[in-house]
Amino acid sequence: MELPGRLYCVLLGLIALVSRAMPTPVPPLSTVKPTVSPQQGLKYLQKFGYLSTGTSQAGGLQAQGNLNKAIRQFQRFAHINITGELDEATLEMMTKERCGVPDIVGTANSARKRRYAIQGSRWRKHDLTYRISAYTQDLPAFEVESAVEKAFQVWAKHTPLTFTRIYWGRPDLDVKFSVGEHGDGNPFDGAGGELAHAFFPQYGGDAHFDDGETWTVRTPGGTDLFIVAAHEFGHSLGLGHSDVRGSLMAPFYQGYTPAFTLPPDDVEGIQNLYGVADIDRPSPHPRPRPPSNDVDVPDYDARGTVDPTTCSGHLDAITRTKNGSTYAFAGEFFWRLNDIGPDPGYPMRIHDIWGVVGPIDAALFWPSTGKTYLIKGERYWRFTNAVLDEGYPASMERFRGVPTNVDAAFEWGRNGKTYFIKGNQYWRYSKGWGVDDGYPQPLSVWTGLPDRIDAAFQWKNGKTYFFQGGRYWRFDDDNLRVAESDPQYPRSTAEWWLGCPIQHEPDWVGSQDGQAPGTDSTDQPADGAEDQRVNGLTGGSGASRASWRAGLTSLCVLLSLWLSRTIQNTH
Incomplete structure (x- = not known):
């Protein structure tokens, strides 16, 4: 039931007066420590990269050995007693506030060459822009900005x-505060736990902060925004987590730190990526660093070890699965991808794992059902993770109105609709219904894309990527065109997705507006296509009403405080 505006203010005023008259209760002290169960501990190890998904269900001595190794790696990162067991100290450490970015990214069995951790991508320019697109209500805007x-x-x-x-406009780095599910596939968990997360340069560099926390500045209470932001921006610039005690890039929250200075480990890491400032240039004989004995921690900078067959960059399909894995398909082979390239042991033959003879035409993931589809010719196969569902393969006729032999398929995050691409046309599909009226449409509606697409998908950051002939484009869902970025799109699939070494500066890096060479930047959507592309989005009335209520609430709170202080002054 909607309360009239005046009654709403009166009720808030009465609440304020009553709260002034009643004593504030003192919360009881508690000695109970938050803990996690062993099963939650396994999920924690999987989430933060120590353990591959499915290990906890696997049996045998090898699986147990992998688990013990993963626990030891976590214990080393956390600087607690290394036992290889999920003991009380280890489970308690898993309750600590921390960054949501995985600690282990990439190969989990190679020796790291440096204590600081380089994720593998960096910005190719030095002048970066940022925008704060959503604020927290815990602090005045100027405090957040500062x-x-x-x-x-x-x-x-x-x-x-x-x-x-x-x-x-579109910045290089978008900074925002959000709660729960916020569009990037990594929902926040409320107070405590994961405080924030950020994306590495190859995925845009955006930084998100959990508004379920109580954000503060210059005080030991709450969660210090400055120290968390400085850590997350390290990820935005290409640094992974460090296992050095006291490093800013260590994964666990360090709390308010007066007179903070960047530790040497972090300085060396960021300068390895971008060089030094003029005032920071060392003497000709820098102090040598002692070698590291941490052989179980991954090498974040081992991009030159990728199987050369991976580096053609051409993909037939790319998709996700329910457990969060990303798979890329080319010819008879496929790769499981982490944030910097293929996992160890790949490529594998598609038929050996998926039961489908490669090459395939397209792949599709529906987040709402957790189902993954591989499409080839007139048939498709449906999977839960990489396990084939009973009753498949099935005929593409079940996708009413969709052609056979499609080139790509994906669900668009902007409206939840499914899109199929074939040649220079695309079809929009509604689940359980069929192809929408008015389709197919020309692919040129998607401004900035080439006239043919090999693969497409929505990644875990909520953004849509298109692949063609060894190159890829990221689409800007807000402006309905290829995203503007530096380096511009298209980019090399082999380098940015498959972890291949940089051979040379591609010719297309300098192309304008992130478009493929020869793409007409004046292409505009067909008549009515704009309405079709945003069909299914929520209208503006709900947002306007929420904004009105928020403003009214603020006004009423101020009125309540004034009434309360007036009554206090009369006593």
Whole structure:
């Protein structure tokens, strides 16, 4: 039931007066420590990269050995007693506030060459822009802006990097506060636990902060925004987590730190990526670093060890599965991808694992059902993770109105609709219904894409990617065109997705507006296509009503505080 505006204010005023008259209860002290169960501990190890998905269900001595090794790696990162067991100290450590980015990215059995961790991608320019697109209500806007700027300067001080805030348009780095599911496939968990996460440069560099926390500045209470932001921006610039005690890039929250200075481990890591600032240049004989004996921690900089058959960059299909894995398909082979390239042991033959003879035409993942589809010719196979569902393969006729021999398929995050591409046309499909009226449409509606597509999918960050002939494009769902970024799109699939070494600077890096060479930048959607592309989105009335209520609430709170203080002054 909607309350009239006046009654709404009166009720808030009465609540304020009553709360002033009643004593504030003192919360009881508790000695109970938060813990996690062993099963939750296994999920924790999987989530943060120590253990591959499915290990906990596997049997045998090898699986147990992998589990013990994963636990030891976590214990080393956490600087607790290394037992290889999920003991009380280990489970308790898993309750600590931390960053949501995985600790282990890539090969889990190679020796790391440095204590600082380089994820594998970096920005190719030094002048970066950022925008704060959503604020927390815990702090005044100017405090948020000041803390964010100060956090960027932590990294700028030791490198040639500059960070400029913009107020509209697409920045290099988007900073926002959100709660729960917020569109990138990594929902926040509320107070405690994961405080924030960020994407590495190859995935856009955006940084998201859990607004379920109580954000503070310059005080030991709450969660210090500056120190968390400085850590997340390290990820945005290409640094992974460090296992050095006291490092800013260590995964666990360190709390408010007066007079913070960037530790040497982090300085060396960021300068390895971007070089040093003029005032930071060392003497000709820098101090040598002692070798590391941590042979179980992965090498984040081992991009030159990729199987050469991987590096053609051409993909027939790419998709996700219910357990969060990403799979890329080319010819008779497929790869499982992590954030910097293929997992160890890949490529494998498609038929050996999926039961389908390669090559395939397309792949599709529906997040709402957790089902993954491989499509070839007139048939498709449906999977839960990589396990074939009973009753498949089935005829493509079940996708009413969709042609056979499609080139690509994906669900678009903007409207939840499914799109099939064949040649220079695309079909929009509604689940349980069929192809929508008015389709097919020309592919040129998707401004900036080439006239043919080999593969497409929505990744875990909620963004849509298109692949063609060894190159890929990221689509800007807000502006309905290929995203603007530096380096521009298209980019090399082999380098950015398959972890292949950089052989040379591609010719297409300098193309304008992120388009493929020869693509007409004046292409516009067909008549009525704009309405079709946003069909299914929520209208503006709900947002307007929420904004009105938020403003009214703020006004009423101020009125309540004034009434309360007036009554207090009369006593």
